[in-house]
Amino acid sequence: MHRKGDRLHRFLAPGKYHCRNQCGAFNMKIKQLEPGRYDQMIDRYIEAGQAEKPSIANEIEDVFSRDVTVFVLDISGFSRITAKRGIVFYLAMIRRMQRLSEQMIAEHDGQVIKFVADNLFATFTCVDNAINFAWALNQGFEGMNVITEEDADIHISVGIASGPVLIIDEHDMWGDAMNMASKLGEDLAKAGEILVHRSSLLRMADPSRYATKPRNYQISGMMIDAIEITDVFA
Numbered sequence: 755m756h757r758k759g760d761r762l763h764r765f766l767a768p769g770k771y772h773c774r775n776q777c778g779a780f781n782m783k784i785k786q787l788e789p790g791r792y793d794q795m796i797d798r799y800i801e802a803g804q805a806e807k808p809s810i811a812n813e814i815e816d817v818f819s820r821d822v823t824v825f826v827l828d829i830s831g832f833s834r835i836t837a838k839r840g841i842v843f844y845l846a847m848i849r850r851m852q853r854l855s856e857q858m859i860a861e862h863d864g865q866v867i868k869f870v871a872d873n874l875f876a877t878f879t880c881v882d883n884a885i886n887f888a889w890a891l892n893q894g895f896e897g898m899n900v901i902t903e904e905d906a907d908i909h910i911s912v913g914i915a916s917g918p919v920l921i922i923d924e925h926d927m928w929g930d931a932m933n934m935a936s937k938l939g940e941d942l943a944k945a946g947e948i949l950v951h952r953s954s955l956l957r958m959a960d961p962s963r964y965a966t967k968p969r970n971y972q973i974s975g976m977m978i979d980a981i982e983i984t985d986v987f988a
Contacts, residue, residue, distance in 0.1 A: 935951065
């Protein structure tokens with residue numbers, strides 16, 4: 755099938771960037787909790803008096819909080835493509851995104867938290883692995899796009915931010931880093947862009963591996979300082 759461009763981009767060599775010393779041990783799986791533990795604890799908080807709420811809040815954070823790098827991916831073009839080709843056509847694109855993401859994320863020591871609509875929410879203990887995963891996905895989709903018709907091409911935007919978040923039963927996530935990665939990936943990044951929030955910059959194991967551009971935004975009354983990853987060096 756004819757391609758708009760004239761060449762197949764290479765895939766980034768699979769495998770994680772080894773940054774254990776900077777990021778700590780790879781402990782992506784949280785400890786096993788009995789089902790419903792979060793619901794029980796948040797119900798206690800709701801029903802507690804004001805004097806008890808702070809200690810229950812601290813208990814919830816102690817149980818569910820983890821300091822991670824949050825990764826949020828969004829597929830570009832939902833409204834245009836569904837209007838032109840229909841919802842099933844777009845759902846097939848979403849499933850292709852999910853399949854490639856699930857295949858590649860383990861190679862970069864990441865953990866899928868959830869897929870919602872055309873978004874992927876994931877966590878990494880190492881910023882570099884999150885960036886490399888984003889770069890590899892971009893390369894992977896560019897390779898796939900060579901053989902698909904134009905409307906079926908997948909173009910992603912990615913936001914990355916770091917900090918403590920509450921991870922609930924390994925399928926939901928809440929916190930400032932989650933909000934910031936979502937703003938970067940869903941609202942600010944253009945197709946093909948990888949935006950990394952300043953909260954992640956000092957956690958990079960080797961910043962010299964990346965070509966970057968500064969990106970500053972104002973959204974929802976907030977100033978957001980980030981960088982765009984424009985190249986990754988082996």
